[in-house]
Amino acid sequence: MVTPARFGAGGGWAERAARPLRLTAGPGAHPTPDELDALRAALLERDEPGAALARALLDDHTVTQAQIRAALADPAAPAPAPMERFLETVRVPPSWLDEALLARGAETCRAFGADADLVLAYGSLLGGYRTAAALEPLVRTGRLTGDATALRIAETTDWWRAVTAPGGLRPGAEGHRLTLHVRVMHAMVNHRLEADPGWDRAARGVPINQYDQASTLGVFSTSFLLHLRLLGVRVGRADGAAVMHLWRYVGWLLGVADRWLPRDERHGRRLLYHLLAHDPPPDGNSLALARALIEAGVPEPRDRALSLATWLLGPAALRDLGLPPRLPWYGLWRAAVNLPVTHVAGRFPGGRRRLLARAERQYRRRQAARRRTAG
Template identity: 70%
Template sequence: MSTHADLRVPRRFGMDRPWAERAARPLRLVAGPGADPTEAELAALAAGLLRRDELAAGLVRAVRPGELHRALAAGPSADVPEPVRAFYDTLSQRPDWVDDELLARGAEACRAFGMDAGLVLAYGSLLGGYRTAAALEPLVRTGRLAGGETLRRIRETTLWWRAVTAPGGLAPGGEGWLATAHVRVMHALVNARLEADPTWDCELRGVPINQYDQASTLGVFSTSFLLHLRLLGVRVSRADAAAVMHLWSYVGWLMGVDEEWLPHTERRGRRLLYHFLANDPPPDANSIALARALITMTDAATTGRRRRYERERALSVSCWLLGPAAMRDLGLPYRPPWYGLARIAANLPVSHVLGRLPGGRARLLARAERQARAQFARWGSEL
């Protein structure tokens, strides 16, 4: 398999500077002094489009897909092929910077954010990610987030997120650890298939699932996640924010993101996310199709007034989190931000008052669990 070392910078990199500068301006404002990338950082960004996750790619080359799926389902304690065993062993060798106390606090904080975390992940992180065409073509080609598949995939992502943030979920062999390893291998399988597809335009897009896009996606789960939570009036303490960034940096490491692009701190994360968005391509037809599918994802599970309410709620909170320009880019109608303002009104007494009282975190966690179960019931499924 080619390393693509002989290819030029993919054309998508910085293909529409005026659009990218407008889209990235809010991040530039919160990134702090020294936000602009150096020449070396720009070169690394461009090169990242041509780099895959070599550890997982080697595993996919060494083990047939059917055998690989069976081995992953069996888990690391089973009798699995040697390449699978070596893969698990590598992931078990955690970096020295990983701190179990910070992981536990970050996971607990994520859970305590409750329904606001789900709103942000869907209508801030995911929908915001659709604003650029950067990483969408693999999603569309695999049907992972289009049409009737949207709600099912959102449920799967939510279950993975809950596993990652469960107590002990990221301990080697834990539920979240195993789920993340599985996702990493699935990415490598998709990448290998698309790289072998003669219709894949590497000169335009780079490697299908590349280091640049993986690191940018990590940023929407960590950096923009915290920014959007605050827009909903959620109290995010400095200690909780640091722990959340630590948690997702470790998840990124497990996913195969290069060490140089792990965010570690909010300030670093904002700077990195600004660099990615400032060099991303503008939206395309995939952006509009995926955005529409996300806004209407509950249509099959709802009827009448409930269906209309879910759509209007989704549009309203999206407008609040992303702004009118992003909605135009995504081909979505503008709605007054009534739902975002309602969440602020609800979070002021709960997040800022109850959360500070003795036993407040436990109450927030119990409340969040009730909200999660209610959400899955509305989706027509169980946790």
């Protein structure tokens, strides 16, 4: 096996960028030789069931996009053989799935309210742009700047809402359908890029590979919870475990291999540390995507976005992305609001119910603002 050149290309930069994760992961955070071998191999591993469906769609023409959409909307209905084979891989839940824990994780995410949106934008998405690792496929799709940025934020938020809705991950439910739709889209993009003579496999590995899929899952789960706590949001141990369980299942539905699915927060921090510590540094794609996200003005205008990003990611991360750090007043202000609301009021009887109602009001206001902007 020839390791793609991007592995370890970040050198000292990557280790410095990953240091906070190493510190939170606890003792024994450094990867073993076997774990390093697995990381290298993951750059050359794709989602094979997804790849088979993509070949059936794009090469063999034995299934159509309309048939795929219909099958995802109703997984119990008859479907062409290639789609049936794909659905068989997700029809039987993994043995570790706990439905009660899954429901608690979804409810916990909904209770985070507007802070979840802010963390997704300026922690998860912006933080993911800090390394060039997984950005080239995104750039190749043309979804880089302008209106495409706001659309991508909206689509990510809508998917997140669907995944965390009550029963949202039951077969046929919106969250389940959208998650499998994302998986199919990833497989199609990967298939096209692997066939593109301009794709540099020796440098980058498989376009959409298990390594980058695991890293993306980590920013939506592990670093998501770390960033929420920086905003003063209370995330108890049981709630944290439930959120991680939710995203472990989402990752499974997305075709992420079991060894890359975080079992709990500590395991997730260790995995994410290993991935980031061997990532390449930011490149031109990183800077363009970061600038487009900040300039989009959603979910927050530029100055608030920069202030919050400075608080969540740190000044060094913003400089890596070509963005000017700001005084972190906005993050501190939100923490000052969240500390009494989530750490005090949220603990009283009926506290979770009140937090969920507050989150729903925030969501409706944001939806109304989005419609006004679109209009």
